[in-house]
Amino acid sequence: MGTYKGGFPTYRSLRDNLDVTKNNYDYKNGYFGNKGKSSVNDIREIYSDDQFKEAKSFYDKITYGGIETPLANDKGLITKLKDGTIITYREITSTINSPAVEINIRTSKDACGIKNQKIHFEGSKKK
Amino acid sequence: MIKTYNKINDVEIQLLKGFIGRKLKNIKHDPFIFTPTSYGVVYLTIDDLLYSITDFYESVKCLDFIEDISVLKINDNITEVKSYLKDTKLITENINQTINSISIINGKSSIKKNNESFSFEDTYGIIFTLDDDYQFAFEKDDFGESITIYRGYNLFEKFKYLKDNFEKEAYDISLNPSFEFDIINLK
Numbered sequence: 001m002g003t004y005k006g007g008f009p010t011y012r013s014l015r016d017n018l019d020v021t022k023n024n025y026d027y028k029n030g031y032f033g034n035k036g037k038s039s040v041n042d043i044r045e046i047y048s049d050d051q052f053k054e055a056k057s058f059y060d061k062i063t064y065g066g067i068e069t070p071l072a073n074d075k076g077l078i079t080k081l082k083d084g085t086i087i088t089y090r091e092i093t094s095t096i097n098s099p100a101v102e103i104n105i106r107t108s109k110d111a112c113g114i115k116n117q118k119i120h121f122e123g124s125k126k127k
Numbered sequence: 128m129i130k131t132y133n134k135i136n137d138v139e140i141q142l143l144k145g146f147i148g149r150k151l152k153n154i155k156h157d158p159f160i161f162t163p164t165s166y167g168v169v170y171l172t173i174d175d176l177l178y179s180i181t182d183f184y185e186s187v188k189c190l191d192f193i194e195d196i197s198v199l200k201i202n203d204n205i206t207e208v209k210s211y212l213k214d215t216k217l218i219t220e221n222i223n224q225t226i227n228s229i230s231i232i233n234g235k236s237s238i239k240k241n242n243e244s245f246s247f248e249d250t251y252g253i254i255f256t257l258d259d260d261y262q263f264a265f266e267k268d269d270f271g272e273s274i275t276i277y278r279g280y281n282l283f284e285k286f287k288y289l290k291d292n293f294e295k296e297a298y299d300i301s302l303n304p305s306f307e308f309d310i311i312n313l314k
């Protein structure tokens with residue numbers, strides 16, 4: 001039913017993990033990365049030489065100290081943070097070779113300015 | 128105008144209509160940890176029959192892009208009751224109240240880009256009104272496959288953020304984003 005993620009002695013909230021995440025990725029106005037190919041603001045892109053490793057690294061940073069449960073289809077992980085933020089890591093999406101991390105603050109009590117968003121991790125075009 | 132849809136269909140609306148006047152005995156969902164959400168599915172026992180509300184990704188054309196978007200569906204003929212999270216046992220929440228009405232929360236979003244208009248109609252949630260106007264609402268997740276379960280009164284209030292969110296946040300104002308609710312009330 002989910003396991004505690006990380007070695008911290010208490011459950012953590014989105015606020016606790018924001019600095020380390022912001023320090024490692026482009027961040028502006030509540031969004032990580034850059035706007036994707038469409039006009040919509042909440043579909044984002046982050047480029048990396050190894051997009052799968054980068055997506056997992058991003059997910060691990062922002063979910064540290066939450067409760068993590070694997071999806072039953074083995075295609076991803078979901079973590080709930082203490083404030084109610086839900087973060088999903090999906091290794092396989094309908095976009096080929098583009099894992100995604102979804103940040104859902106709909107039930108968060110303390111989203112700290114972070115917006116709902118889906119971040120696609122893409123192979124190296126720019127870093 | 129380029130129109131695309133992700134709404135509950137007529138067969139599902141008829142299925143929901145058939146719930147009116149019957150007893151919602153219980154719902155089954157994932158244990159609530161920090162949030163009142165269940166991953167991908169909530170089961171409903173109505174009289175002695177089992178139904179489900181599901182919310183799973185499909186690749187959907189939405190306005191000017193194609194993306195994995197969660198699709199809210201109503202299902203009968205349930206053959207297996209299970210969580211879509213690993214090693215998770217569903218909990219049963221007894222309700223035992225009559226379903227007096229159901230509201231389907233549809234919305235139509237639109238933008239204008241490069242002299243082309245796009246519209247997208249989606250179902251965002253379903254509200255069951257029970258005895259004494261007490262309500263259960265099931266809201267789909269735009270960024271994941273979870274279903275959020277609300278309970279209380281006047282639960283349409285929970286959905287009102289959608290309009291502001293779309294018109295002020297989702298798109299640049301230069302694309303004239305607009306959002307209108309189109310609620311179907313079943314009694």
